[in-house]
Amino acid sequence: xxxxxxxxxxxxxxxxxxxxxxxxxxxxxxxxxxxxxxxxxxxxxxxxxxxxxxxxxxxxxxxxxxxxxxxxxxxxxxxxxxxxxxxxxxxxxxxxxxxxxxxxxxxxxxxxxxxxxxxxxxxxxxxxxxxxxxxxxxxxxxxxxxxxxxxxxxxxxxxxxxxxxxxxxxxxxxxxxxxxxxxxxxxxxxxxxxxxxxxxxxxxxxxxxxxxxxxxxxxxxxxxxxxxxxxxxxxxxxxxxxxxxxxxx
Numbered sequence: 001x002x003x004x005x006x007x008x009x010x011x012x013x014x015x016x017x018x019x020x021x022x023x024x025x026x027x028x029x030x031x032x033x034x035x036x037x038x039x040x041x042x043x044x045x046x047x048x049x050x051x052x053x054x055x056x057x058x059x060x061x062x063x064x065x066x067x068x069x070x071x072x073x074x075x076x077x078x079x080x081x082x083x084x085x086x087x088x089x090x091x092x093x094x095x096x097x098x099x100x101x102x103x104x105x106x107x108x109x110x111x112x113x114x115x116x117x118x119x120x121x122x123x124x125x126x127x128x129x130x131x132x133x134x135x136x137x138x139x140x141x142x143x144x145x146x147x148x149x150x151x152x153x154x155x156x157x158x159x160x161x162x163x164x165x166x167x168x169x170x171x172x173x174x175x176x177x178x179x180x181x182x183x184x185x186x187x188x189x190x191x192x193x194x195x196x197x198x199x200x201x202x203x204x205x206x207x208x209x210x211x212x213x214x215x216x217x218x219x220x221x222x223x224x225x226x227x228x229x230x231x232x233x234x235x236x237x238x239x240x241x242x243x244x245x246x247x248x249x
Contacts, residue, residue: 003074003158006093010070014097017062018104024055025105026112037115039122039217046205053127063101067094074157088164089157096150099143106136122218125184129202130192131213132184134221142180145233149173152241165240172236179229183222191216 032042044052071090109115116123119137126132157163165173192201195212203209 003154006070006073010066010093010097011100013066014100015104018101019108021105022108041214043214049210056127063098064094066097088153092150092153095146099146102139102143130185131188133188133218134184138226149237169236169240172232176229176232179225183226183229186222187218188216
Protein backbone atom coordinates (compact mmCIF):
# COMPACT_ATOMS: atom_id res chain seq x y z
CA UNK A 1 0.00 0.00 0.00
CA UNK A 2 1.32 3.45 -0.92
CA UNK A 3 2.62 5.61 1.93
CA UNK A 4 0.20 8.43 1.11
CA UNK A 5 -2.80 6.10 1.32
CA UNK A 6 -1.54 4.61 4.57
CA UNK A 7 -1.06 8.09 6.00
CA UNK A 8 -4.66 8.97 5.17
CA UNK A 9 -5.99 5.76 6.77
CA UNK A 10 -3.89 6.00 9.94
CA UNK A 11 -4.57 9.73 10.27
CA UNK A 12 -8.33 9.11 9.97
CA UNK A 13 -8.08 6.39 12.64
CA UNK A 14 -6.11 8.66 14.98
CA UNK A 15 -8.53 11.58 14.47
CA UNK A 16 -11.48 9.30 15.26
CA UNK A 17 -9.69 8.08 18.38
CA UNK A 18 -9.03 11.68 19.36
CA UNK A 19 -12.74 12.41 19.16
CA UNK A 20 -13.59 9.25 21.10
CA UNK A 21 -11.16 10.24 23.86
CA UNK A 22 -12.61 13.75 23.95
CA UNK A 23 -16.15 12.34 24.13
CA UNK A 24 -15.24 10.19 27.14
CA UNK A 25 -13.76 13.22 28.88
CA UNK A 26 -16.88 15.29 28.08
CA UNK A 27 -19.00 12.64 29.81
CA UNK A 28 -16.66 12.46 32.80
CA UNK A 29 -16.59 16.22 33.21
CA UNK A 30 -20.37 16.41 32.96
CA UNK A 31 -20.52 13.98 35.89
CA UNK A 32 -17.58 15.16 37.99
CA UNK A 33 -17.11 18.81 36.94
CA UNK A 34 -20.53 20.19 35.90
CA UNK A 35 -19.27 23.74 36.51
CA UNK A 36 -16.09 23.18 34.47
CA UNK A 37 -12.84 21.33 35.02
CA UNK A 38 -10.50 22.82 37.60
CA UNK A 39 -8.04 21.78 40.27
CA UNK A 40 -8.26 20.42 42.93
CA UNK A 41 -9.55 17.18 41.44
CA UNK A 42 -12.92 15.84 42.48
CA UNK A 43 -12.89 12.64 44.57
CA UNK A 44 -13.56 9.46 42.60
CA UNK A 45 -14.16 5.89 43.63
CA UNK A 46 -11.42 3.28 43.49
CA UNK A 47 -13.31 1.41 40.76
CA UNK A 48 -13.52 4.52 38.59
CA UNK A 49 -9.81 5.21 39.10
CA UNK A 50 -8.94 1.65 38.10
CA UNK A 51 -11.26 1.86 35.08
CA UNK A 52 -9.49 5.02 33.91
CA UNK A 53 -6.11 3.31 34.22
CA UNK A 54 -7.33 0.33 32.20
CA UNK A 55 -8.91 2.62 29.61
CA UNK A 56 -5.57 4.36 29.08
CA UNK A 57 -3.83 0.99 28.80
CA UNK A 58 -6.42 -0.14 26.24
CA UNK A 59 -5.83 3.06 24.25
CA UNK A 60 -2.08 2.36 24.13
CA UNK A 61 -2.73 -1.21 22.94
CA UNK A 62 -4.96 0.11 20.16
CA UNK A 63 -2.36 2.63 19.02
CA UNK A 64 0.44 0.05 19.08
CA UNK A 65 -1.77 -2.36 17.12
CA UNK A 66 -2.57 0.13 14.35
CA UNK A 67 1.13 1.04 14.21
CA UNK A 68 2.30 -2.48 13.51
CA UNK A 69 -0.62 -3.26 11.20
CA UNK A 70 0.43 -0.27 9.10
CA UNK A 71 4.06 -1.44 9.19
CA UNK A 72 2.88 -4.84 8.00
CA UNK A 73 1.10 -3.21 5.08
CA UNK A 74 4.31 -1.42 4.08
CA UNK A 75 6.28 -4.64 4.45
CA UNK A 76 3.81 -6.52 2.24
CA UNK A 77 4.16 -3.87 -0.45
CA UNK A 78 7.94 -3.69 -0.34
CA UNK A 79 8.67 -7.28 0.60
CA UNK A 80 12.09 -6.15 1.76
CA UNK A 81 11.78 -4.65 5.24
CA UNK A 82 14.15 -6.27 7.70
CA UNK A 83 12.92 -7.26 11.14
CA UNK A 84 14.60 -4.19 12.66
CA UNK A 85 13.39 -2.03 9.78
CA UNK A 86 9.84 -3.25 10.29
CA UNK A 87 10.08 -2.56 14.03
CA UNK A 88 11.23 1.03 13.46
CA UNK A 89 8.48 1.51 10.88
CA UNK A 90 5.90 0.13 13.31
CA UNK A 91 7.27 2.44 15.98
CA UNK A 92 6.95 5.36 13.56
CA UNK A 93 3.31 4.58 12.82
CA UNK A 94 2.65 4.21 16.56
CA UNK A 95 4.12 7.59 17.55
CA UNK A 96 2.47 9.24 14.52
CA UNK A 97 -0.99 7.96 15.45
CA UNK A 98 -0.37 8.75 19.13
CA UNK A 99 0.60 12.33 18.32
CA UNK A 100 -2.34 12.96 15.97
CA UNK A 101 -4.70 11.44 18.56
CA UNK A 102 -3.27 13.61 21.33
CA UNK A 103 -3.39 16.89 19.43
CA UNK A 104 -6.88 16.29 18.00
CA UNK A 105 -8.11 15.33 21.47
CA UNK A 106 -7.45 18.90 22.61
CA UNK A 107 -8.88 20.34 19.40
CA UNK A 108 -12.15 18.47 19.91
CA UNK A 109 -12.33 19.43 23.60
CA UNK A 110 -11.91 23.06 22.62
CA UNK A 111 -14.62 22.80 19.95
CA UNK A 112 -17.06 21.05 22.31
CA UNK A 113 -16.32 22.66 25.67
CA UNK A 114 -14.25 25.74 24.87
CA UNK A 115 -11.47 24.16 26.94
CA UNK A 116 -8.51 24.55 27.29
CA UNK A 117 -8.72 28.31 27.60
CA UNK A 118 -5.10 28.58 26.45
CA UNK A 119 -2.09 26.40 25.74
CA UNK A 120 -0.85 27.18 29.24
CA UNK A 121 -3.94 25.70 30.89
CA UNK A 122 -3.01 22.81 33.20
CA UNK A 123 -4.34 19.34 32.53
CA UNK A 124 -4.06 15.79 33.81
CA UNK A 125 -2.07 14.21 30.98
CA UNK A 126 -1.71 10.56 31.90
CA UNK A 127 -2.17 8.20 34.83
CA UNK A 128 0.40 5.42 34.27
CA UNK A 129 2.36 4.65 36.44
CA UNK A 130 1.36 7.80 38.33
CA UNK A 131 -0.41 11.04 37.50
CA UNK A 132 1.24 13.33 34.92
CA UNK A 133 0.26 16.99 34.90
CA UNK A 134 1.36 20.06 32.99
CA UNK A 135 0.29 22.87 30.68
CA UNK A 136 -1.45 21.69 27.49
CA UNK A 137 1.40 23.19 25.46
CA UNK A 138 3.83 20.56 26.76
CA UNK A 139 2.18 17.42 25.28
CA UNK A 140 1.40 19.32 22.08
CA UNK A 141 5.08 20.18 21.53
CA UNK A 142 6.07 16.61 22.35
CA UNK A 143 3.48 15.33 19.86
CA UNK A 144 4.80 17.60 17.12
CA UNK A 145 8.31 16.20 17.67
CA UNK A 146 6.85 12.68 17.43
CA UNK A 147 5.20 13.49 14.11
CA UNK A 148 8.49 14.87 12.79
CA UNK A 149 10.43 11.74 13.74
CA UNK A 150 7.72 9.44 12.39
CA UNK A 151 7.63 11.16 9.00
CA UNK A 152 11.42 10.98 8.67
CA UNK A 153 11.39 7.24 9.40
CA UNK A 154 8.47 6.57 7.06
CA UNK A 155 9.95 8.66 4.26
CA UNK A 156 13.20 6.70 4.47
CA UNK A 157 11.41 3.38 4.63
CA UNK A 158 9.18 4.26 1.67
CA UNK A 159 12.19 5.26 -0.43
CA UNK A 160 13.91 1.94 0.29
CA UNK A 161 16.62 3.49 2.46
CA UNK A 162 17.70 2.04 5.81
CA UNK A 163 15.14 3.25 8.33
CA UNK A 164 16.13 1.50 11.53
CA UNK A 165 17.03 3.62 14.52
CA UNK A 166 20.62 3.08 15.69
CA UNK A 167 21.35 2.50 19.37
CA UNK A 168 22.66 6.02 19.93
CA UNK A 169 19.41 7.47 18.56
CA UNK A 170 17.35 5.16 20.76
CA UNK A 171 19.48 6.27 23.72
CA UNK A 172 18.75 9.91 22.97
CA UNK A 173 15.02 9.34 22.46
CA UNK A 174 14.61 7.22 25.58
CA UNK A 175 16.72 9.44 27.84
CA UNK A 176 14.96 12.56 26.56
CA UNK A 177 11.56 10.94 27.10
CA UNK A 178 12.46 9.98 30.66
CA UNK A 179 13.46 13.57 31.37
CA UNK A 180 10.15 14.78 29.90
CA UNK A 181 8.20 12.34 32.05
CA UNK A 182 10.13 13.50 35.10
CA UNK A 183 8.94 17.03 34.34
CA UNK A 184 5.33 15.90 33.97
CA UNK A 185 5.21 13.92 37.22
CA UNK A 186 7.37 16.32 39.25
CA UNK A 187 4.74 18.63 40.73
CA UNK A 188 2.11 15.98 41.45
CA UNK A 189 4.64 13.52 42.87
CA UNK A 190 6.07 16.19 45.15
CA UNK A 191 2.57 16.73 46.52
CA UNK A 192 1.87 13.02 47.01
CA UNK A 193 5.26 12.25 48.59
CA UNK A 194 4.46 14.68 51.39
CA UNK A 195 2.23 11.95 52.89
CA UNK A 196 3.06 8.66 51.15
CA UNK A 197 5.97 6.54 50.00
CA UNK A 198 6.41 5.81 46.30
CA UNK A 199 4.88 2.37 46.74
CA UNK A 200 1.86 3.73 48.60
CA UNK A 201 1.43 6.51 46.08
CA UNK A 202 0.87 3.95 43.29
CA UNK A 203 -1.94 2.14 45.15
CA UNK A 204 -4.88 3.39 43.10
CA UNK A 205 -7.44 1.56 45.24
CA UNK A 206 -6.18 3.05 48.50
CA UNK A 207 -8.89 5.55 49.63
CA UNK A 208 -6.35 7.60 51.61
CA UNK A 209 -4.22 8.03 48.50
CA UNK A 210 -7.28 8.97 46.43
CA UNK A 211 -8.43 11.48 49.03
CA UNK A 212 -5.03 13.16 49.27
CA UNK A 213 -4.83 13.31 45.46
CA UNK A 214 -7.98 15.45 45.48
CA UNK A 215 -6.13 18.15 47.42
CA UNK A 216 -3.56 18.60 44.65
CA UNK A 217 -3.41 22.01 43.01
CA UNK A 218 -0.59 22.67 40.49
CA UNK A 219 2.00 25.08 41.80
CA UNK A 220 4.74 25.31 39.21
CA UNK A 221 5.90 23.45 36.13
CA UNK A 222 9.60 22.56 35.86
CA UNK A 223 10.18 24.16 32.47
CA UNK A 224 13.93 23.64 32.74
CA UNK A 225 13.55 19.88 33.08
CA UNK A 226 10.99 19.80 30.28
CA UNK A 227 13.11 21.91 27.93
CA UNK A 228 16.13 19.69 28.59
CA UNK A 229 14.19 16.54 27.73
CA UNK A 230 12.64 17.99 24.59
CA UNK A 231 16.03 19.33 23.46
CA UNK A 232 17.61 15.88 23.83
CA UNK A 233 14.84 14.39 21.73
CA UNK A 234 15.09 17.05 19.02
CA UNK A 235 18.87 16.66 18.83
CA UNK A 236 18.43 12.89 18.41
CA UNK A 237 15.84 13.46 15.67
CA UNK A 238 18.07 15.98 13.87
CA UNK A 239 21.05 13.63 14.10
CA UNK A 240 18.98 10.80 12.66
CA UNK A 241 17.49 12.95 9.93
CA UNK A 242 20.57 14.79 8.69
CA UNK A 243 23.37 12.32 9.38
CA UNK A 244 21.56 9.04 8.94
CA UNK A 245 23.79 7.65 6.22
CA UNK A 246 26.96 8.33 8.18
CA UNK A 247 25.81 6.79 11.48
CA UNK A 248 24.38 3.70 9.77
CA UNK A 249 27.49 2.95 7.74
